[in-house]
Amino acid sequence: MEDEKIVQLYLQRSEEAIACTEQKYGAYIGAVSLNILGNLADMDEAKNDILLAMWNSIPPIVPENLKAFLTTVARRVSLNLLRSKKRLNGFLLDVSFEELDECMPVRASTEDAFDAEELKRTISSFLSTLSDDERRIFLCRYFYGDSIKKLAKDFYFTQSKIKMTLKRVREKLRVTLEKEDLYL
Amino acid sequence: MKKEEFRNDLAKTLIELDDDTLLDAKDPAYFTRRRRSRRRARTLIALVAAFALLAVSLPLALFLNKAPETPIGTVSDFSTEALPFAQSSTLGNGGGAEYADFGVSLIARAVKMLPDDYLLYGYHEDKTFRIHEMETVTSPGAPQMPASFYLLLPEEYAVDLTAYEKLALFVIPQLCHEDAVVYNKTESRAESLSLMLFGGTSYGGIGGMNCCKFAAIRDGKIDASLWSANETWKRDTAYSLEKYLDGEAIFTVYRSYVDPAQNKTVKQDSGYNDILEAVKAANENDEHFRTRTIRSIDQATSAEAIRVLQTVKPFDHGVYVPDINAHYLAKDPMQFQYRRYINGFATSEYYNIMDNNHVQTPERVFTDEDLKSLPDAAGAMDAVKSKYDEGGIVPPHFTAEGATTVQNAFFGWYAKTDRGVFFVVKVMWLITAKNMWHYDDCYFITSNNGADLKEISRDDLLEILGNDNSFVYQDEYNAVKPYC
Known part of the structure; x- marks a missing residue:
């Protein structure tokens, strides 16, 4: 079925719209979601949320390009699911996160209160100082939990290059945190 | 801590x-x-x-x-068997697997419906089209529209449009450049079209959607009979017809959902002038169409940018669809990529124009000498298609139990390389297996030095093409792919 017809079904509040979207773009949604979530079980869970989000979004939104709109919805829903999983299960289950211990300022004190907003501002600002590759590699490793092997494949680098890049970024982060007196 | x-x-x-x-x-x-x-x-x-x-x-x-x-290596090194050339006229389609969702709006009249069935290169083969020869009655807001053109209708929408006095066509994309080539399915050969080809792969009535919209006009008013001309029209324009019969029809100009004020409401008793006004509004508000055509040319100021545009512009009317990198367009409307077309086929020669002035020129450009001895593009397309139809070409990389080919398409382009000029034919498949999509393709190549058309592996092809390889699939085969 053509995209325009599927959108029309959404506008007419026909539940057939969801079936048609799944039939035509089910695999595509899965691929987009898998890219963010990294495992098939979460991908299946995300699929239903994505279709529900489409149902709730159209109308009032009338997408100019259904596939592009679906991509946006799928990515954001998958990201939110990943966030909630990490909140629920604890971020620290990620082995890769131990590497960030290196970023802890050497003079860090246990007495200072954690200022979430300040740290968020600092990290955002820190990310903006990194190159495109550095920023993506950092987030793929420490937010998405990608393995060194996967990063090497995705970025077309050798594994040693990825490790070296991560090491340099961690060092930059440590210097930034120290400079901002965040943990002193 | x-x-x-x-x-x-x-x-x-x-x-x-x-x-x-x-x-x-x-x-x-x-x-x-x-x-x-x-x-x-x-x-x-x-x-x-x-x-x-x-x-x-x-x-x-x-x-x-x-x-x-x-x-x-050289072409003669390719190990696969040669294919015979077919005899046919030259012609081609510059588009990829998906066509533009922008276009021009006008009032037109159908002159005749061509008798044959057609396929589009670059578009999946399970869709057959019919073509009408049309003449422009008026196109307010788009003065560059040619006086005559061809209109493409998917077979399921194909009714004889000469039965209608006039037609208001909204947001109709131009599908190919002048001298475009399509595949004449009835005669099994590539065919060069003498007029520019407009049309869409889906049509709707005048309500809300942004697909190509049609309204027949009789005695200066909308003739809603087109919307029930056959089962497809009835199905796909039911929403429009309902709105119209309720006493209100909305001509939704492009991107109107962004700015509802751009919508033009036409009541049942509206006259020809109201329809004309809606046509004009559609043209004026169709940002994509204007950006990709008039605005991009008008704003080029450097001599180099103007020279490049003259080189890659294979038309007289100023209405065309340059091969623009949509990513750049979305990021920065002042950054365009133009691809040169020859004999209706895409080429490896493309230019990036930034800020309308700075031009990035490709490594290799087609010279006048090249144009005198081009490979037989249409012959190559026909030969590959013929072999495919005989079952001689199958997906080479993806084999899985229960795999089903959902769509297949053909695409061809001229490539200028260090080793001469080649014409490359790409056969593409979209396959489903275990509820997932997969993509596969294979390539054939012919040169202007008399070498026969031969199948070539992707690696060998990339070695020949060098950096100008944007039509070659770059990802791993067997990977799960989005539907496209």
Whole structure:
């Protein structure tokens, strides 16, 4: 079925719209979601949320390009699911996160209160100082939990290059945190 | 401070980072671009190494009185069997697998419906089209519209439009450049069209949607009978017809959902002037159409940019669809990519124009000498299609139990390389297996030096094409692909 017809079904509040979207773009949604979530079980869970989000979004939104709109919805829903999983299960289950211990300022004190907003501002600002590759590699490793092997494949680098890049970024982060007196 | 606390703080912070930052890190477009640039670099290194090897091996071979083995192959090295050339006129389609969702709006009249069935190159083969010869009655807001043109209708929409006095056509894309080539399914050959081809792969009535919209006009008013001309029209324009019969029909101009004020409401008793006004509004508000045509040309100011536009512009009317990188267009409307078309087929020659002035020129451009001895593009397309129809071409990379080919398409382009000019035919498949999509393709190549058309592996093709390889599939085969 053509995209325009599927959108029309959404506008007419026909539940057939969801079936048609799944039939035509089910695999595509899965691929987009898998890219963010990294495992098939979460991908299946995300699929239903994505279709529900489409149902709730159209109308009032009338997408100019259904596939592009679906991509946006799928990515954001998958990201939110990943966030909630990490909140629920604890971020620290990620082995890769131990590497960030290196970023802890050497003079860090246990007495200072954690200022979430300040740290968020600092990290955002820190990310903006990194190159495109550095920023993506950092987030793929420490937010998405990608393995060194996967990063090497995705970025077309050798594994040693990825490790070296991560090491340099961690060092930059440590210097930034120290400079901002965040943990002193 | 304990390490766990520190980790926890960082973890919370990363979770709360904004969506755009996090999603950007996983942007598939970035990885695709990156893979391409790394492959190019790798190819360059391989070429340099090859030349270095040649430089070393040649004197050594001479010394040993033995012919050197060149590391760079020629067309005659390709191992697969040659295909016979077919006889046909020249012609082609510049588009990819998906067509533009923007266009021009006008009032037109159907002159005649051509008798044959057609397929579009670059578009999946399970869709057959019919073509009408049309004449423009008026196109307010789009003065560059040619006086005559061809209109493409998917077979399921094909009713004889000469039965209608006039037609209001809204947001009708131009599908091909002048001299476009399509596949005449009835006569089994490529056919060059003498007029520009407009049309869509789906049509609707005048309500809300942004697909191509049609309204027949009789005695200066909308003739709703078109919307029930056959079962497809009835099905796909039911929404429009209902709105119309309710006493209100909405001509929704492009991007109207962004700015509802751009909508033009036409009541049942509206006259011809109201329809004309809606046509004009559609043209004036169709930002994509204007951006890609008039505005992009008008705003080019440097002599180099103007020269390039004249080179790649294969038309007289100023209405065309340049091969624009939509990503750039979305990011920065002042940055365009123009591809040159020859004999209706795309070429490897494309230019990036930034800020309407700065021009990035490709490594290799087609010269007048090249144009005198081009490979037989239409013959190559016909030969591959013929072999495919006989069952001689199957997906080479993807084999899985229960796999089903859902769509297949053909695409061809001229490639200027260090080894001469080639014409490459790409056969594409979209396959389903185990509820997932897969993509596969294969390539055929012919040159202007008399070599026969032969199948070529992707690696060998990339070696020949060098950096100008944007039509070659770059990802791994057997990977799960989005539907496209």
